[in-house]
Amino acid sequence: MNKNKFQIPNLPLPAPLLGSDAGSFTEFTVTQRMPDIARRVIVENQFSTDINQSLEELAAELPSGYLRPLTNDSGVDFHDWKRYLELYKHQRWVDVPWFFAETYFYRLILNITNYFQPGALPGIDPFLLQKVQGLEAAVNSIISLCSQVEKWLNESQQEGKPSKSSLIALLYFALWGNRVDLSLWSAFEDDRSSFDIQTQLNNILIDDSFAVTKLLTKSQNNRIDFVIDNAGFELICDLCLVDFLLGSGFANQVYLHLKPHPTFVSDAMIKDVLYTQDFLVKSSHPPVQSLGKRLTENLVSGRLVLAEDYFWTSPLAFWEIPISLKDELGKSNLMIVKGDANYRRLLGDRSWDFTTKFADIVSYLPAPMVALRTLKSEVATGLKAEVILELANTDPSWLTNGQWGVIQLIS
Numbered sequence: 001m002n003k004n005k006f007q008i009p010n011l012p013l014p015a016p017l018l019g020s021d022a023g024s025f026t027e028f029t030v031t032q033r034m035p036d037i038a039r040r041v042i043v044e045n046q047f048s049t050d051i052n053q054s055l056e057e058l059a060a061e062l063p064s065g066y067l068r069p070l071t072n073d074s075g076v077d078f079h080d081w082k083r084y085l086e087l088y089k090h091q092r093w094v095d096v097p098w099f100f101a102e103t104y105f106y107r108l109i110l111n112i113t114n115y116f117q118p119g120a121l122p123g124i125d126p127f128l129l130q131k132v133q134g135l136e137a138a139v140n141s142i143i144s145l146c147s148q149v150e151k152w153l154n155e156s157q158q159e160g161k162p163s164k165s166s167l168i169a170l171l172y173f174a175l176w177g178n179r180v181d182l183s184l185w186s187a188f189e190d191d192r193s194s195f196d197i198q199t200q201l202n203n204i205l206i207d208d209s210f211a212v213t214k215l216l217t218k219s220q221n222n223r224i225d226f227v228i229d230n231a232g233f234e235l236i237c238d239l240c241l242v243d244f245l246l247g248s249g250f251a252n253q254v255y256l257h258l259k260p261h262p263t264f265v266s267d268a269m270i271k272d273v274l275y276t277q278d279f280l281v282k283s284s285h286p287p288v289q290s291l292g293k294r295l296t297e298n299l300v301s302g303r304l305v306l307a308e309d310y311f312w313t314s315p316l317a318f319w320e321i322p323i324s325l326k327d328e329l330g331k332s333n334l335m336i337v338k339g340d341a342n343y344r345r346l347l348g349d350r351s352w353d354f355t356t357k358f359a360d361i362v363s364y365l366p367a368p369m370v371a372l373r374t375l376k377s378e379v380a381t382g383l384k385a386e387v388i389l390e391l392a393n394t395d396p397s398w399l400t401n402g403q404w405g406v407i408q409l410i411s
């Protein structure tokens, strides 16, 4: 990889996605999904009448109203947001870049619900109920996945070398775990955690998983940086992947990059990893408990490190990453970037032609990177024209229904 050669994509930037794109999923999100999410916060929490009224006002202003300023709530990122907002003063929610609209919407929910009030107590996570429910609903899938991982780890240890096929299977689990997304499908709807890996293979549009195993066997003492997406079952899949990477010898150290505050409903924070650890350790099912134990050991020994940064909740494109974080990621042998929103950040949430070479866009990255993403928004790269045509004919909502995935490696 050509380190730090380009600060921004190696191509002219196309327009950002906007909520005003008529008939688009972005329009549907800003005018309908986001208001629904704000109203769900009212129903699922016991906030005061004033707070609920303010959340309702936010919900009502999204379809055709204007961005409101952010009042100083003593959040660490308040001054950054003031700067970001300068660009979009007096504009309507539907007219600003979609990524900006979504990240600001979640930041405003925290502002309204007093998340950053000074004091010793941590703020209330307005999406906690959804996150907890997301985990509990997937118990059966969690038990079978943990049993499977234990088997794969034992096999790798008996064979004296890490098993590539087990790693590939866990990459698939991590990929399809991303289908479970509480901003799109509430935790109170169907449990989307059960899937058949084999039948899902046909739905992987680009599959570089074998190349990932080759990359990780090239050198020893690999450091992996995992940009995490959702809490709940997806996080369990990711933790199983991490467990196997560390336990089988594919990696020596793993950093999890987490959100510093609640966002996109189910995005994972450090406290969600610790909650999940507790959930695993207290399980009455031995393989689940064992995963919890190994997770604890890895945290204690420092082989697994939990990190957070306000960049991950900002409206910035990936190429606008602060230099200190970029330098940190530059130490990695492989970055794993999970999920749809992180993928959108990689692309600056812009309308690239779907056939554009992924490598030409993410040419700014400081280390090799694999994106594990199920498609939930109208951006894509690296696809063949005939594949796009066929998908458009056979599954008109293929870009947003979460049924299609990519494992795209840039090395």
Ligand SMILES: O=P(O)(O)OC[C@H]1O[C@](O)(CO)[C@@H](O)[C@@H]1O
Pocket (backbone or CB within 6 Å): 029, 102, 178, 181, 183, 184, 229, 230, 264, 338, 339, 340, 341, 342, 344, 376, 377
């Ligand atoms: O959890 P993920 O995979 O990042 O998905 C979140 C994404 O899904 C959506 O909810 C639908 O596109 C977006 O708002 C966001 O890009």
